[in-house]
Amino acid sequence: SDELTRDFGTAPAHAASVLLGAAFPPLTPIHGWQQEALQRMPIARIGRKRSRRGMFAAFERAVDFESPQFGQQLRRVAWIEKARIALRELLPGRLGGPDVDETARELSHLADASLEFALREAERAVRARHGAPVRHDGGDSRIVLFGMGKLGGQELNAGSDIDIIFAYDTDEGQSAVSLHEHWNAVAQRVVATIDAHDEGGPIFRVDLRLRPEGSQGALVNSVTAMERYYETWGRAWERVVWLRGRPCAGDFELGVRLEQELITPFVFPHAVDPAIATVLAELIERTRAEGGRETKSDLKIGIGGIREAEFFVQSLQLIWGGTEPRLRGANTLRALARLCSRGFATDREAEELEQGYLLLRRVEHRVQWASGMQTHRLPADAAERERLARSMGYTNAEQLVTALDEARSRVHQLFVSVLPSAPRPPSPYARFIASLEGSGTPPPPDVVASSEQSSELYEHLRALARRPDGLLGSLTRDQFPRLTDAVLAAIHESSDPVQSASYLRRYFGRLVSASALIRHLGDDPAALARFANILGASAFVGDALMIRPDLADIILFGAVQLPQVSPREIMAQELAVMQRSLSTDADPIEVRDEFMAALRRAKGKVMVDVAAADLAGLLEPRETTRLLSELADETLEQAVRFVLAGNTHGLAVIAMGKLGGQDIGYGSDLDVLFAYDPAAAPEGSFAPTHFTQIAQHVIRVISEAHWSGPGYELDTRLRPSGSKGLLVTSLQAFARYHRVPLADAPVDENEPLVFTSGAAWERQALLRARFAAGDTELGRKFIEVAYRAAYDQGAPAAEELHYLRMRMQHELGRERRERYDLKIGFGGLLDVEFACQWLQMKHGADPSVRTTDSLDALAALYNGGYLEDDLYRTLRDGYMFLRLLEQRIRVARGTGTTVIDVREPGLEQLARRMGVHSMPGATGAELLITRYRAVTASVRAAYLSVLDLHTSESPS
Numbered sequence: 027s028d029e030l031t032r033d034f035g036t037a038p039a040h041a042a043s044v045l046l047g048a049a050f051p052p053l054t055p056i057h058g059w060q061q062e063a064l065q066r067m068p069i070a071r072i073g074r075k076r077s078r079r080g081m082f083a084a085f086e087r088a089v090d091f092e093s094p095q096f097g098q099q100l101r102r103v104a105w106i107e108k109a110r111i112a113l114r115e116l117l118p119g120r121l122g123g124p125d126v127d128e129t130a131r132e133l134s135h136l137a138d139a140s141l142e143f144a145l146r147e148a149e150r151a152v153r154a155r156h157g158a159p160v161r162h163d164g165g166d167s168r169i170v171l172f173g174m175g176k177l178g179g180q181e182l183n184a185g186s187d188i189d190i191i192f193a194y195d196t197d198e199g200q201s202a203v204s205l206h207e208h209w210n211a212v213a214q215r216v217v218a219t220i221d222a223h224d225e226g227g228p229i230f231r232v233d234l235r236l237r238p239e240g241s242q243g244a245l246v247n248s249v250t251a252m253e254r255y256y257e258t259w260g261r262a263w264e265r266v267v268w269l270r271g272r273p274c275a276g277d278f279e280l281g282v283r284l285e286q287e288l289i290t291p292f293v294f295p296h297a298v299d300p301a302i303a304t305v306l307a308e309l310i311e312r313t314r315a316e317g318g319r320e321t322k323s324d325l326k327i328g329i330g331g332i333r334e335a336e337f338f339v340q341s342l343q344l345i346w347g348g349t350e351p352r353l354r355g356a357n358t359l360r361a362l363a364r365l366c367s368r369g370f371a372t373d374r375e376a377e378e379l380e381q382g383y384l385l386l387r388r389v390e391h392r393v394q395w396a397s398g399m400q401t402h403r404l405p406a407d408a409a410e411r412e413r414l415a416r417s418m419g420y421t422n423a424e425q426l427v428t429a430l431d432e433a434r435s436r437v438h439q440l441f442v443s444v445l446p447s448a449p450r451p452p453s454p455y456a457r458f459i460a461s462l463e464g465s466g467t468p469p470p471p472d473v474v475a476s477s478e479q480s481s482e483l484y485e486h487l488r489a490l491a492r493r494p495d496g497l498l499g500s501l502t503r504d505q506f507p508r509l510t511d512a513v514l515a516a517i518h519e520s521s522d523p524v525q526s527a528s529y530l531r532r533y534f535g536r537l538v539s540a541s542a543l544i545r546h547l548g549d550d551p552a553a554l555a556r557f558a559n560i561l562g563a564s565a566f567v568g569d570a571l572m573i574r575p576d577l578a579d580i581i582l583f584g585a586v587q588l589p590q591v592s593p594r595e596i597m598a599q600e601l602a603v604m605q606r607s608l609s610t611d612a613d614p615i616e617v618r619d620e621f622m623a624a625l626r627r628a629k630g631k632v633m634v635d636v637a638a639a640d641l642a643g644l645l646e647p648r649e650t651t652r653l654l655s656e657l658a659d660e661t662l663e664q665a666v667r668f669v670l671a672g673n674t675h676g677l678a679v680i681a682m683g684k685l686g687g688q689d690i691g692y693g694s695d696l697d698v699l700f701a702y703d704p705a706a707a708p709e710g711s712f713a714p715t716h717f718t719q720i721a722q723h724v725i726r727v728i729s730e731a732h733w734s735g736p737g738y739e740l741d742t743r744l745r746p747s748g749s750k751g752l753l754v755t756s757l758q759a760f761a762r763y764h765r766v767p768l769a770d771a772p773v774d775e776n777e778p779l780v781f782t783s784g785a786a787w788e789r790q791a792l793l794r795a796r797f798a799a800g801d802t803e804l805g806r807k808f809i810e811v812a813y814r815a816a817y818d819q820g821a822p823a824a825e826e827l828h829y830l831r832m833r834m835q836h837e838l839g840r841e842r843r844e845r846y847d848l849k850i851g852f853g854g855l856l857d858v859e860f861a862c863q864w865l866q867m868k869h870g871a872d873p874s875v876r877t878t879d880s881l882d883a884l885a886a887l888y889n890g891g892y893l894e895d896d897l898y899r900t901l902r903d904g905y906m907f908l909r910l911l912e913q914r915i916r917v918a919r920g921t922g923t924t925v926i927d928v929r930e931p932g933l934e935q936l937a938r939r940m941g942v943h944s945m946p947g948a949t950g951a952e953l954l955i956t957r958y959r960a961v962t963a964s965v966r967a968a969y970l971s972v973l974d975l976h977t978s979e980s981p982s
Contacts, residue, residue, distance in 0.1 A: 050396060076132055097224075114129075130181045156208055168280045170278065174191060178274070179270040181358065184394040189233045197251075209246045249288070262302065268289050293354075307445060331434060338440050352364055362380060364642055370552050377521075381944065382434070393405065419945060490513075495544075497544060506544065512555075520559050567637050570633060580631070581638055600628040621727070625661055626732055626734040636650060662679045677700065678808060681798035682794055689909070692916045696728075699745050700724075701805065790860075797809055817871070820868060850924070860969065861973065862887070901969075915936065
């Protein structure tokens with residue numbers, strides 16, 4: 027807040043007005059209500075993006091459907107949001123300044139909310155005039171709005187029109203008029219509201235020409251009418267248009283049904299048709315011809331422009347989307363990432379197209395902000411060009427034009443490369459291939475890698491060529507002459523060529539015969555590219571495949587997609603395989619060995635499946651951690667059942683820490699407590715000893731080194747008395763330890779009597795206690811006691827909690843300049859967790875805040891009024907950013923580290939995986955570190971505010 031106020035001056039509203047007028051003339055606040063809105067706008071919120079849900083909430087607070095001024099209210103809140111988004115774009119990176127893709131997403135959320143609220147008001151008004159629209163079956167008729175083009179792809183520019191298509195469910199029914207007339211009146215009112223001009227200007231200009239039959243067609247169409255049109259008259263360009271269609275307002279259930287039953291079969295026929303790329307090229311040429319000479323400098327339709335970048339992606343989507351459903355998607359960059367992950371574009375192609383596309387979009391976006399017009403050309407005026415270049419970080423206009431020329435040249439090359447008629451260039455690897463049988467002297471480094479990588483990479487490639495039937499061997503080159511080029515290109519264009527080649531060398535070195543696999547790769551170059559890309563991007567996946575080469579089948583022969591079956595189902599499948607393979611008189615040692623192998627096979631399959639989907643951008647961070655936590659829970663459950671011979675009575679496993687919060691990552695240990703029921707011990711046995719042995723057996727089954735792969739490390743130090751206490755704990759002893767009265771639990775007189783230290787961290791740890799496996803009823807009782815211990819005594823002194831936090835930061839984090847620990851360090855994950863957990867203990871009398879999930883807990887605290895809006899959003903957004911960063915580091919490096927060291931290699935690739943792109947004057951790696959420091963600084967400030975502490979401590 028202080029930095030923002032300092033940047034904008036001491037009169038925020040006046041400063042914001044000046045900035046808006048200077049940078050974005052169409053948004054110049056000339057009316058009193060606009061000045062008042064800027065005065066009320068919290069300056070600290072300008073740097074914070076708004077989610078789709080947040081945008082809808084802003085409209086909910088600002089408009090009244092019953093008011094005669096509804097349209098004016100809607101346009102005013104839209105202007106305020108546009109002003110906030112525009113001001114945010116002026117912020118430097120250290121204060122949350124966004125790239126164009128983030129701004130475009132916010133503008134698209136704004137359009138979605140505007141359309142939804144305009145539609146709700148229109149439905150009310152038309153219903154009041156004509157009555158309810160009722161189908162013949164008695165149900166309410168429904169309508170959906172599809173966002174098309176840039177709105178559909180969530181890629182709106184400041185000056186974009188919004189392309190929409192209206193669809194309603196059926197013509198079978200009526201209100202006072204036919205359903206077609208009813209919904210036509212609704213659609214007209216929506217368009218009038220959004221497109222109306224008043225003192226605030228239109229919310230957006232609406233373009234309806236993409237509907238069936240274009241400007242000559244009906245404004246609204248029923249599902250049947252649309253089906254009839256697309257099956258009979260649908261043209262190739264309309265397939266392209268619907269690639270970026272998505273339901274954006276109205277009845278989403280109807281929208282999804284229409285997509286599944288009509289649009290998807292129309293857009294993605296199962297037959298692969300490479301000629302579609304030629305159709306797209308012809309569309310561009312036709313558009314250029316209509317535009318005349320001026321299109322040469324057009325950022326959108328000119329050679330190497332935005333349209334060619336989009337068509338590169340869309341061509342591959344249309345060609346392969348029928349057989350590869352995960353390639354479908356409306357957003358250009360997300361679709362590009364999926365194409366790359368599936369092997370239809372190389373990592374280098376994706377990076378070059380992404381950089382070129384983003385540069386073109388940044389320039390287009392700035393031009394439209396400045397002019398308020400839907401223009402795609404650089405300013406003709408020299409002074410305006412200079413101003414544009416400087417606003418984007420370039421020294422002068424000449425530097426900007428040079429960057430644009432280079433980007434457009436590469437975009438055009440990539441687009442031409444997908445055309446069926448594209449000439450095959452000579453092999454760029456001819457000299458290298460010749461060297462494989464020569465003296466072994468490496469070719470020029472630019473052929474295979476940068477100079478510092480050249481020697482190591484060349485050695486890996488030579489090793490792949492030593493065997494005649496190897497991946498690059500002489501026999502393979504004779505049988506599959508194009509495969510060598512494909513292999514070298516795949517390695518060269520992966521995010522880390524040395525790592526990719528190293529893993530390929532080790533993988534093929536483990537195969538007795540690779541002939542069948544090589545034949546498959548020769549027939550399916552996408553599988554080869556996919557394999558090399560993933561190995562170059564993820565040491566975690568690479569290490570897993572070295573232990574279990576058979577797991578490569580998931581990548582080589584299957585589609586990288588969302589996991590199709592749950593971890594529990596995969597575990598069940600592996601255990602079923604184990605049962606079938608064992609004879610009825612199998613030795614117990616053999617049974618135990620095969621059981622351990624089944625656990626590890628299931629773990630390997632799920633881990634690689636999830637990591638591949640994660641790398642492809644198909645999973646959100648919380649989906650990833652939930653899947654991995656479900657796998658851990660099921661592993662514990664099956665281990666307990668195995669050790670207890672199919673029974674779980676008497677022993678429960680309580681998840682703690684990250685596992686308790688269903689928040690574990692790829693390399694996480696499992697924090698657990700073992701709880702037992704003394705009454706379940708065999709007669710005559712010593713219960714603590716009996717269940718200790720059972721727990722130890724469970725740990726060995728899960729943790730022991732095994733030929734089939736790694737298991738899990740279990741950490742039991744969060745049990746009562748820590749590592750000095752018994753491995754297992756009875757319910758009564760657990761309650762006694764935490765001083766929780768418990769009348770109906772049997773007392774085990776043999777268990778040592780120990781009491782809690784009273785330290786806050788022991789109660790704090792119990793906030794994440796969750797039943798994971800074993801005896802369900804016993805687990806339920808343990809969680810009841812844990813929650814009473816955690817919540818009933820309220821929050822500890824803030825100073826006590828902060829003292830512990832600082833000890834962990836200084837003694838364990840060991841941060842220094844250019845080395846950051848995103849978990850333990852300044853403003854790290856523990857800041858969010860400590861602030862959240864302190865508030866949970868403070869307000870634990872409210873059952874809604876009693877959850878092990880940190881994000882759910884933050885939301886509950888906010889909804890309960892215990893956490894201010896700004897603090898909630900800062901902690902939530904910071905937590906999500908840091909969790910995603912943690913996962914990206916672990917899947918890339920294959921270790922459990924939470925440290926970022928700017929001197930280590932791979933930071934640029936990490937930035938790309940985080941969606942942080944290079945910009946003029948700063949690399950992606952530099953911007954990632956800048957963003958990290960800004961996020962952790964804001965998180966630390968929020969943490970101190972929650973605890974009402976005052977300190978001047980700053981990051982290293």
